Amino acid sequence: MSSLLMIALLAFAVSLDGLAVGLSYGLRRIYIPWSSALLIATCSALIFLIAMQFGSLIALALSESLAETIGGWIFIVLGGWIVFQLYRQGGEQEEVPQLKEEDGENAWIGVMKKPSTADIDHSGSIVGIEAVFLGVALSLDAFAAGVGAALLLVPPLPISAGIALTSIICLQLGVWLGRSVRGVRWIERWRFLPGLVLIMMGLWKI
Incomplete structure:
Protein backbone atom coordinates (compact mmCIF):
# COMPACT_ATOMS: atom_id res chain seq x y z
CA MET A 1 0.00 0.00 0.00
CA SER A 2 1.51 3.33 -1.03
CA SER A 3 2.09 6.06 1.54
CA LEU A 4 -0.30 8.41 -0.27
CA LEU A 5 -3.11 5.83 -0.26
CA MET A 6 -2.53 5.03 3.41
CA ILE A 7 -2.62 8.73 4.30
CA ALA A 8 -5.89 9.20 2.39
CA LEU A 9 -7.57 6.12 3.93
CA LEU A 10 -6.39 6.91 7.44
CA ALA A 11 -7.48 10.55 7.22
CA PHE A 12 -10.88 9.37 6.00
CA ALA A 13 -11.23 6.77 8.77
CA VAL A 14 -10.23 9.20 11.52
CA SER A 15 -12.44 12.06 10.28
CA LEU A 16 -15.69 10.32 9.31
CA ASP A 17 -17.14 10.62 12.82
CA GLY A 18 -17.21 14.37 12.15
CA LEU A 19 -19.71 13.73 9.35
CA ALA A 20 -22.13 12.04 11.76
CA VAL A 21 -21.68 14.80 14.35
CA GLY A 22 -22.16 17.51 11.71
CA LEU A 23 -25.28 15.70 10.53
CA SER A 24 -26.67 15.70 14.06
CA TYR A 25 -26.05 19.44 14.33
CA GLY A 26 -27.55 20.15 10.93
CA LEU A 27 -30.74 18.27 11.77
CA ARG A 28 -31.06 20.40 14.92
CA ARG A 29 -30.22 23.61 13.01
CA ILE A 30 -26.97 24.16 14.89
CA TYR A 31 -24.36 26.04 12.86
CA ILE A 32 -20.57 25.46 12.83
CA PRO A 33 -18.80 28.59 11.53
CA TRP A 34 -15.78 28.02 9.32
CA SER A 35 -13.53 29.52 12.00
CA SER A 36 -14.83 26.97 14.50
CA ALA A 37 -14.43 24.14 11.97
CA LEU A 38 -10.81 25.21 11.50
CA LEU A 39 -10.27 25.22 15.27
CA ILE A 40 -11.83 21.76 15.60
CA ALA A 41 -9.67 20.44 12.75
CA THR A 42 -6.54 21.95 14.31
CA CYS A 43 -7.28 20.25 17.63
CA SER A 44 -7.80 16.92 15.85
CA ALA A 45 -4.56 17.26 13.88
CA LEU A 46 -2.51 18.29 16.93
CA ILE A 47 -3.78 15.43 19.08
CA PHE A 48 -3.06 12.95 16.29
CA LEU A 49 0.43 14.43 15.87
CA ILE A 50 1.07 14.11 19.63
CA ALA A 51 -0.06 10.49 19.49
CA MET A 52 2.35 9.86 16.61
CA GLN A 53 5.23 11.33 18.59
CA PHE A 54 4.37 8.98 21.42
CA LEU A 62 11.34 -2.17 18.50
CA SER A 63 12.62 -3.67 15.29
CA GLU A 64 11.01 -2.32 12.12
CA SER A 65 9.13 -5.57 11.42
CA LEU A 66 7.83 -5.87 15.00
CA ALA A 67 6.78 -2.21 15.05
CA GLU A 68 4.87 -2.71 11.79
CA THR A 69 3.12 -5.82 13.16
CA ILE A 70 2.13 -4.07 16.39
CA GLY A 71 0.93 -1.03 14.44
CA GLY A 72 -1.20 -3.29 12.26
CA TRP A 73 -2.76 -4.97 15.29
CA ILE A 74 -3.51 -1.58 16.85
CA PHE A 75 -5.49 -0.68 13.72
CA ILE A 76 -7.32 -4.03 13.79
CA VAL A 77 -8.24 -3.78 17.48
CA LEU A 78 -9.30 -0.13 17.19
CA GLY A 79 -11.34 -0.83 14.07
CA GLY A 80 -12.98 -3.84 15.72
CA TRP A 81 -13.83 -1.75 18.78
CA ILE A 82 -15.49 0.93 16.63
CA VAL A 83 -17.57 -1.68 14.78
CA PHE A 84 -18.49 -3.43 18.04
CA GLN A 85 -19.61 -0.18 19.68
CA LEU A 86 -21.84 0.68 16.71
CA TYR A 87 -23.23 -2.88 16.54
CA ARG A 88 -24.04 -2.78 20.25
CA GLN A 89 -25.92 0.48 19.78
CA GLY A 90 -27.97 -1.22 17.06
CA GLY A 91 -30.66 0.86 15.45
CA GLU A 92 -31.53 2.83 18.55
CA GLN A 93 -31.93 6.54 17.94
CA GLU A 94 -29.40 8.58 19.85
CA GLU A 95 -30.79 10.68 22.65
CA VAL A 96 -29.08 14.04 22.94
CA PRO A 97 -29.01 15.16 26.57
CA GLN A 98 -29.54 18.86 27.21
CA LEU A 99 -26.44 20.28 28.84
CA LYS A 100 -26.27 23.73 30.37
CA GLU A 101 -23.41 26.07 31.14
CA GLU A 102 -24.25 25.92 34.85
CA ASP A 103 -23.62 22.17 34.77
CA GLY A 104 -19.93 23.11 34.91
CA GLU A 105 -17.44 20.27 34.69
CA ASN A 106 -20.20 17.72 34.08
CA ALA A 107 -21.09 19.54 30.86
CA TRP A 108 -17.56 19.16 29.49
CA ILE A 109 -17.50 15.48 30.49
CA GLY A 110 -20.78 15.13 28.63
CA VAL A 111 -19.18 16.58 25.49
CA MET A 112 -16.34 14.06 25.74
CA LYS A 113 -18.87 11.22 25.91
CA LYS A 114 -21.25 12.62 23.28
CA PRO A 115 -19.70 15.19 20.91
CA SER A 116 -23.20 16.04 19.62
CA THR A 117 -23.87 17.88 22.92
CA ALA A 118 -21.17 20.54 22.42
CA ASP A 119 -23.63 23.46 22.01
CA ILE A 120 -23.69 23.97 25.76
CA ASP A 121 -24.94 27.56 25.74
CA HIS A 122 -27.76 26.67 23.28
CA SER A 123 -26.77 29.57 21.04
CA GLY A 124 -27.41 27.59 17.88
CA SER A 125 -23.73 27.62 16.89
CA ILE A 126 -20.47 26.01 17.99
CA VAL A 127 -17.93 28.69 18.91
CA GLY A 128 -14.95 29.30 21.17
CA ILE A 129 -14.27 26.76 23.88
CA GLU A 130 -17.13 24.61 22.59
CA VAL A 136 -10.80 16.97 21.53
CA ALA A 137 -13.87 14.73 21.78
CA LEU A 138 -13.66 13.80 18.10
CA SER A 139 -9.96 12.99 18.49
CA LEU A 140 -10.10 10.57 21.41
CA ASP A 141 -10.53 7.44 19.28
CA ALA A 142 -7.88 8.74 16.89
CA PHE A 143 -5.16 8.76 19.57
CA ALA A 144 -4.61 5.00 19.31
CA ALA A 145 -4.67 5.31 15.52
CA GLY A 146 -1.92 7.92 15.78
CA VAL A 147 0.27 5.55 17.80
CA GLY A 148 -0.34 2.81 15.25
CA ALA A 149 0.40 5.15 12.36
CA ALA A 150 3.77 6.05 13.88
CA LEU A 151 4.68 2.37 14.24
CA LEU A 152 3.78 1.90 10.57
CA LEU A 153 6.08 4.83 9.66
CA VAL A 154 3.32 6.99 8.22
CA PRO A 155 4.73 10.52 7.59
CA PRO A 156 3.43 12.64 10.52
CA GLY A 162 -4.85 15.41 5.76
CA ILE A 163 -6.81 14.85 8.96
CA ALA A 164 -7.27 18.59 9.41
CA LEU A 165 -8.59 18.94 5.86
CA THR A 166 -10.93 15.94 5.96
CA SER A 167 -12.22 16.98 9.41
CA SER A 180 -30.69 20.61 3.38
CA VAL A 181 -31.58 16.99 2.73
CA ARG A 182 -34.48 14.96 4.04
CA GLY A 183 -34.20 11.29 4.92
CA VAL A 184 -30.47 11.40 5.69
CA ARG A 185 -30.62 8.91 8.56
CA TRP A 186 -29.25 6.29 6.17
CA ILE A 187 -25.86 8.00 6.58
CA GLU A 188 -25.70 6.53 10.09
CA ARG A 189 -25.05 3.14 8.49
CA TRP A 190 -21.84 4.48 7.01
CA ARG A 191 -20.41 4.93 10.50
CA PHE A 192 -19.15 1.35 10.28
CA LEU A 193 -16.78 2.37 7.47
CA PRO A 194 -13.96 3.89 9.59
CA GLY A 195 -13.72 0.71 11.65
CA LEU A 196 -13.71 -1.50 8.56
CA VAL A 197 -11.07 0.67 6.86
CA LEU A 198 -8.81 0.47 9.93
Whole structure:
Protein backbone atom coordinates (compact mmCIF):
# COMPACT_ATOMS: atom_id res chain seq x y z
CA MET A 1 0.00 0.00 0.00
CA SER A 2 1.51 3.33 -1.03
CA SER A 3 2.09 6.06 1.54
CA LEU A 4 -0.30 8.41 -0.27
CA LEU A 5 -3.11 5.83 -0.26
CA MET A 6 -2.53 5.03 3.41
CA ILE A 7 -2.62 8.73 4.30
CA ALA A 8 -5.89 9.20 2.39
CA LEU A 9 -7.57 6.12 3.93
CA LEU A 10 -6.39 6.91 7.44
CA ALA A 11 -7.48 10.55 7.22
CA PHE A 12 -10.88 9.37 6.00
CA ALA A 13 -11.23 6.77 8.77
CA VAL A 14 -10.23 9.20 11.52
CA SER A 15 -12.44 12.06 10.28
CA LEU A 16 -15.69 10.32 9.31
CA ASP A 17 -17.14 10.62 12.82
CA GLY A 18 -17.21 14.37 12.15
CA LEU A 19 -19.71 13.73 9.35
CA ALA A 20 -22.13 12.04 11.76
CA VAL A 21 -21.68 14.80 14.35
CA GLY A 22 -22.16 17.51 11.71
CA LEU A 23 -25.28 15.70 10.53
CA SER A 24 -26.67 15.70 14.06
CA TYR A 25 -26.05 19.44 14.33
CA GLY A 26 -27.55 20.15 10.93
CA LEU A 27 -30.74 18.27 11.77
CA ARG A 28 -31.06 20.40 14.92
CA ARG A 29 -30.22 23.61 13.01
CA ILE A 30 -26.97 24.16 14.89
CA TYR A 31 -24.36 26.04 12.86
CA ILE A 32 -20.57 25.46 12.83
CA PRO A 33 -18.80 28.59 11.53
CA TRP A 34 -15.78 28.02 9.32
CA SER A 35 -13.53 29.52 12.00
CA SER A 36 -14.83 26.97 14.50
CA ALA A 37 -14.43 24.14 11.97
CA LEU A 38 -10.81 25.21 11.50
CA LEU A 39 -10.27 25.22 15.27
CA ILE A 40 -11.83 21.76 15.60
CA ALA A 41 -9.67 20.44 12.75
CA THR A 42 -6.54 21.95 14.31
CA CYS A 43 -7.28 20.25 17.63
CA SER A 44 -7.80 16.92 15.85
CA ALA A 45 -4.56 17.26 13.88
CA LEU A 46 -2.51 18.29 16.93
CA ILE A 47 -3.78 15.43 19.08
CA PHE A 48 -3.06 12.95 16.29
CA LEU A 49 0.43 14.43 15.87
CA ILE A 50 1.07 14.11 19.63
CA ALA A 51 -0.06 10.49 19.49
CA MET A 52 2.35 9.86 16.61
CA GLN A 53 5.23 11.33 18.59
CA PHE A 54 4.37 8.98 21.42
CA GLY A 55 4.28 6.08 18.97
CA SER A 56 7.66 7.11 17.54
CA LEU A 57 9.21 6.79 21.01
CA ILE A 58 7.82 3.27 21.30
CA ALA A 59 9.15 2.42 17.84
CA LEU A 60 12.71 3.26 18.94
CA ALA A 61 12.69 0.19 21.18
CA LEU A 62 11.34 -2.17 18.50
CA SER A 63 12.62 -3.67 15.29
CA GLU A 64 11.01 -2.32 12.12
CA SER A 65 9.13 -5.57 11.42
CA LEU A 66 7.83 -5.87 15.00
CA ALA A 67 6.78 -2.21 15.05
CA GLU A 68 4.87 -2.71 11.79
CA THR A 69 3.12 -5.82 13.16
CA ILE A 70 2.13 -4.07 16.39
CA GLY A 71 0.93 -1.03 14.44
CA GLY A 72 -1.20 -3.29 12.26
CA TRP A 73 -2.76 -4.97 15.29
CA ILE A 74 -3.51 -1.58 16.85
CA PHE A 75 -5.49 -0.68 13.72
CA ILE A 76 -7.32 -4.03 13.79
CA VAL A 77 -8.24 -3.78 17.48
CA LEU A 78 -9.30 -0.13 17.19
CA GLY A 79 -11.34 -0.83 14.07
CA GLY A 80 -12.98 -3.84 15.72
CA TRP A 81 -13.83 -1.75 18.78
CA ILE A 82 -15.49 0.93 16.63
CA VAL A 83 -17.57 -1.68 14.78
CA PHE A 84 -18.49 -3.43 18.04
CA GLN A 85 -19.61 -0.18 19.68
CA LEU A 86 -21.84 0.68 16.71
CA TYR A 87 -23.23 -2.88 16.54
CA ARG A 88 -24.04 -2.78 20.25
CA GLN A 89 -25.92 0.48 19.78
CA GLY A 90 -27.97 -1.22 17.06
CA GLY A 91 -30.66 0.86 15.45
CA GLU A 92 -31.53 2.83 18.55
CA GLN A 93 -31.93 6.54 17.94
CA GLU A 94 -29.40 8.58 19.85
CA GLU A 95 -30.79 10.68 22.65
CA VAL A 96 -29.08 14.04 22.94
CA PRO A 97 -29.01 15.16 26.57
CA GLN A 98 -29.54 18.86 27.21
CA LEU A 99 -26.44 20.28 28.84
CA LYS A 100 -26.27 23.73 30.37
CA GLU A 101 -23.41 26.07 31.14
CA GLU A 102 -24.25 25.92 34.85
CA ASP A 103 -23.62 22.17 34.77
CA GLY A 104 -19.93 23.11 34.91
CA GLU A 105 -17.44 20.27 34.69
CA ASN A 106 -20.20 17.72 34.08
CA ALA A 107 -21.09 19.54 30.86
CA TRP A 108 -17.56 19.16 29.49
CA ILE A 109 -17.50 15.48 30.49
CA GLY A 110 -20.78 15.13 28.63
CA VAL A 111 -19.18 16.58 25.49
CA MET A 112 -16.34 14.06 25.74
CA LYS A 113 -18.87 11.22 25.91
CA LYS A 114 -21.25 12.62 23.28
CA PRO A 115 -19.70 15.19 20.91
CA SER A 116 -23.20 16.04 19.62
CA THR A 117 -23.87 17.88 22.92
CA ALA A 118 -21.17 20.54 22.42
CA ASP A 119 -23.63 23.46 22.01
CA ILE A 120 -23.69 23.97 25.76
CA ASP A 121 -24.94 27.56 25.74
CA HIS A 122 -27.76 26.67 23.28
CA SER A 123 -26.77 29.57 21.04
CA GLY A 124 -27.41 27.59 17.88
CA SER A 125 -23.73 27.62 16.89
CA ILE A 126 -20.47 26.01 17.99
CA VAL A 127 -17.93 28.69 18.91
CA GLY A 128 -14.95 29.30 21.17
CA ILE A 129 -14.27 26.76 23.88
CA GLU A 130 -17.13 24.61 22.59
CA ALA A 131 -15.17 24.09 19.37
CA VAL A 132 -12.03 23.14 21.32
CA PHE A 133 -13.88 20.54 23.38
CA LEU A 134 -15.60 19.19 20.29
CA GLY A 135 -12.22 18.87 18.56
CA VAL A 136 -10.80 16.97 21.53
CA ALA A 137 -13.87 14.73 21.78
CA LEU A 138 -13.66 13.80 18.10
CA SER A 139 -9.96 12.99 18.49
CA LEU A 140 -10.10 10.57 21.41
CA ASP A 141 -10.53 7.44 19.28
CA ALA A 142 -7.88 8.74 16.89
CA PHE A 143 -5.16 8.76 19.57
CA ALA A 144 -4.61 5.00 19.31
CA ALA A 145 -4.67 5.31 15.52
CA GLY A 146 -1.92 7.92 15.78
CA VAL A 147 0.27 5.55 17.80
CA GLY A 148 -0.34 2.81 15.25
CA ALA A 149 0.40 5.15 12.36
CA ALA A 150 3.77 6.05 13.88
CA LEU A 151 4.68 2.37 14.24
CA LEU A 152 3.78 1.90 10.57
CA LEU A 153 6.08 4.83 9.66
CA VAL A 154 3.32 6.99 8.22
CA PRO A 155 4.73 10.52 7.59
CA PRO A 156 3.43 12.64 10.52
CA LEU A 157 3.02 16.06 8.89
CA PRO A 158 1.16 14.93 5.74
CA ILE A 159 -1.27 12.73 7.68
CA SER A 160 -1.91 15.47 10.26
CA ALA A 161 -2.61 17.96 7.46
CA GLY A 162 -4.85 15.41 5.76
CA ILE A 163 -6.81 14.85 8.96
CA ALA A 164 -7.27 18.59 9.41
CA LEU A 165 -8.59 18.94 5.86
CA THR A 166 -10.93 15.94 5.96
CA SER A 167 -12.22 16.98 9.41
CA ILE A 168 -13.34 20.35 8.04
CA ILE A 169 -14.91 18.73 4.97
CA CYS A 170 -16.76 16.06 6.98
CA LEU A 171 -18.08 18.49 9.59
CA GLN A 172 -19.37 21.04 7.12
CA LEU A 173 -20.74 18.40 4.75
CA GLY A 174 -22.61 16.81 7.66
CA VAL A 175 -24.12 20.14 8.73
CA TRP A 176 -25.15 20.92 5.15
CA LEU A 177 -26.76 17.50 4.69
CA GLY A 178 -28.61 17.79 7.97
CA ARG A 179 -29.97 21.21 7.05
CA SER A 180 -30.69 20.61 3.38
CA VAL A 181 -31.58 16.99 2.73
CA ARG A 182 -34.48 14.96 4.04
CA GLY A 183 -34.20 11.29 4.92
CA VAL A 184 -30.47 11.40 5.69
CA ARG A 185 -30.62 8.91 8.56
CA TRP A 186 -29.25 6.29 6.17
CA ILE A 187 -25.86 8.00 6.58
CA GLU A 188 -25.70 6.53 10.09
CA ARG A 189 -25.05 3.14 8.49
CA TRP A 190 -21.84 4.48 7.01
CA ARG A 191 -20.41 4.93 10.50
CA PHE A 192 -19.15 1.35 10.28
CA LEU A 193 -16.78 2.37 7.47
CA PRO A 194 -13.96 3.89 9.59
CA GLY A 195 -13.72 0.71 11.65
CA LEU A 196 -13.71 -1.50 8.56
CA VAL A 197 -11.07 0.67 6.86
CA LEU A 198 -8.81 0.47 9.93
CA ILE A 199 -9.23 -3.32 10.07
CA MET A 200 -8.32 -3.69 6.39
CA MET A 201 -5.27 -1.42 6.79
CA GLY A 202 -4.16 -3.44 9.80
CA LEU A 203 -4.57 -6.76 8.00
CA TRP A 204 -2.53 -5.38 5.13
CA LYS A 205 0.39 -4.63 7.47
CA ILE A 206 0.60 -7.69 9.72
